[in-house]
Amino acid sequence: MDATTSRGASSSLPLHLIVDDTLALVTPLQQSFQRSQRLCFGNSAPGEFPLAANPSIVLHVLTSCNLDPEDLAHLEASEACCRREKSQAIAGPGHSIAVTASGAVYTFGSNNSGQLGHGNLEEEWRPRVVRSLQGIRIIQAAAGAGRTMLVSDAGRVYAFGKDSFGEVEYGGQGSRVVTTPQVVESLKDIYVVQAAIGNFFTAVLSREGRVYTFSWGNDTRLGHQTEPNDVQPHLLTGALENIPVVQIAAGYCYLLALACQPTGMSVYSVGCGLGGKLGHGSRTDEKYPKLIEQFRNLNIQPVVVAAGAWHAAVVGKDGRVCTWGWGRYGCLGHGNEECESVPKVVEALSGVKAVHVATGDYTTFVVSDKGDVYSFGCGESSSLGHNTITEGNNRHTNVLSPELVTSLKRVNERMVQISLTNSIYWNAHTFALTDSGKLYAFGAGDKGQLGTELVAQQSERGTPERVEIDLN
DSSP states (O other): OOOOBBTTBOOOOOOGOGGGGGGHHHHHOOOOHHHHHSSSSTOTTOOOOSSSSSHHHHHHGGGGGOOHHHHHHHHHHGGGGOOOOSSSSEEEEHHHHHHHHTTOOOEOOOOTTTTTOOOOOOOOOEEEOOOTTTTOEEEEEEEETEEEEEETTTTTTTEEESSSSSTTTTTTSSSSEEEEEOOGGTTTOOEEEEEEEETEEEEEEEETSSSEEEOEEHHHHHHHOOOOTTTEEEEEOOOGGGGGGEEEEEESSSSEEEEEEEEEEEEEEOOOOOTTOOOSSSSSOOOEEEOTTHHHHOOOOOOEEEOOSSEEEEEESSSSSEEOOOOOGGGTTSSSOOOEEEEEEEETTTTTEEEEEEOOOOOOEEEEEEEOOOEEEGGGGGGGGGOOOOOTTTTTOOEEEEEOOHHHHHSSEEEEEEEEOOSSSOEEEEEEETTTTTTTEEETTTTTTTTSSOOOOOOEEEEEEEOOOOOO
């Protein structure tokens, strides 16, 4: 499938994948952002860039910062080092998405709402390419219960499955289903680089670093008054109006935003504070984004954020990992099941330099700079990858502190990305992506979400096995 072009736009890299090398340039970026227009790209159409040859989103933002040519040249040279994760795999609630380096999309698993995008409601037990996207290069994907969203390199957003941006996993909205990818018309005037699906709401991040949300009920929970079936994006107001965001993460009724401050990177949170998952030292809800102050106290520059159903995690520039929120089953990695209402360093990983973190429903995975994977939390569905079937030791044993996933170590491949199901209603499965583009899967597979048929009477798989798809 030729998916290298999209409406004449050049290949681009989402801003949220480039963090480390821009820290020294945060101050001019901040100053420029405060002068930017409210519209996402003025009078330009999506796909039109101010740079002529192979432009990137970071350079697009920084061209208005009056930087010296040497600074821009340094940034452009360093960008090549940040293109590690060209491909992507998403372990959604019952269904799975794989995006290749060329922008092709494969889906498989549950399809009761058309969330696989193949024009029908039939389950798929093997990866199947979404043919209606031929000629469109997809760079990012998001999965929710019965819903899929895709972002193209031209800033367009495609959605299919349940026709609702605020659908709860077993709620009443979204009775109409869409079985093939459709452009989200209300986002045509916003150049989108990332989409995130949380319970009760959807969020998108624009190229200019602004966050927009859909739905959230009628109680002004994200700073605006909307109905659950609202299809119009609303700018996330408050503290982030004049601060550019580079990554968003959506959990159960809350949102995290990784933002550029004059002093470096920071994290804001908004939404439900149950279990302390907003990180402010309390369990109070926040209707507007609020800065998580604890990272300054810990002297940590966040570079990756992850929002689980009830807990959250951050990787710092120095490789330290912080977790906070509801600690049930040991998902925070602190050796207990206590809640933490502010970010706390996972001391058991003190000898590990982390580069990636992923969170789900009471589960957490960490990837080190050496490609090793550690997991902790709820062992249900064998989604932690430890598969400890020994006498007197149930394989569903919860893990209270980080443990090396030896089953992935035996694969003898360098892991770069983990994705796990972030849902409170579905049994979880997990994907592990290698730097060579190989994809391994384990956990629940009763709907085909592992990309293969299990043997009779089996509903899950405890050891990683390769999914027959090359993501390079």
